[in-house]
Amino acid sequence: MSILIIGGDKISSIESILKALGASSIVHWNARKKASTCKKIIPINIECVVMLTSFLNHNAMKHFRSEAKKRDLPVVCSKHNSSCFYDEYIKVMGASNCVDCDKYSSCKIDKG
Numbered sequence: 001m002s003i004l005i006i007g008g009d010k011i012s013s014i015e016s017i018l019k020a021l022g023a024s025s026i027v028h029w030n031a032r033k034k035a036s037t038c039k040k041i042i043p044i045n046i047e048c049v050v051m052l053t054s055f056l057n058h059n060a061m062k063h064f065r066s067e068a069k070k071r072d073l074p075v076v077c078s079k080h081n082s083s084c085f086y087d088e089y090i091k092v093m094g095a096s097n098c099v100d101c102d103k104y105s106s107c108k109i110d111k112g
Contacts, residue, residue, distance in 0.1 A: 001024060001047045002023070002024060002026075002046050002047050003023050003026050003046065003049075003050060004027045004028075004043065004046045005029070006050065006060070006064055007029075007030070007052035007054070008028075008030065008054075008055050008080050011028055011052075011080075013082040014050070014082060014085050018050075025045070027043060030055075031060060042068065042073070046073065047073065048073060048076065049064060049068045049074070050075075050077075050078065051065075051075065051078075052079070052080045052085075054079050054080045061077070074092050075092070076088050076089050076093070
């Protein structure tokens with residue numbers, strides 16, 4: 001799965017969670033330049049959009065949510081901490097229990 005993360009600077013903990021959950025490609029836009037952020041178009045190969053809400057303004061969130069909706073892409077909105085992100089990702093992507101995930105046996109995420 002290819003995932004676009006919008007917002008944040010240091011996303012290594014979130015990247016490691018996504019890779020453990022099976023993400024094959026992760027694209028990160030830090031959204032520092034507010035004027036140009038909303039002009040970006042979600043790349044065609046992206047299958048999920050993650051927005052780190054602590055680092056995005058309302059207009060950027062509205063723009064990217066709208067773009068994702070047009071393409072029927074799932075959107076995960078989370079603060080920039082790994083436990084909050086993990087919970088939101090699981091809610092949106094449909095796995096209600098780690099045991100249900102096909103990556104469970106090789107997962108490196110603390111399940112306890």
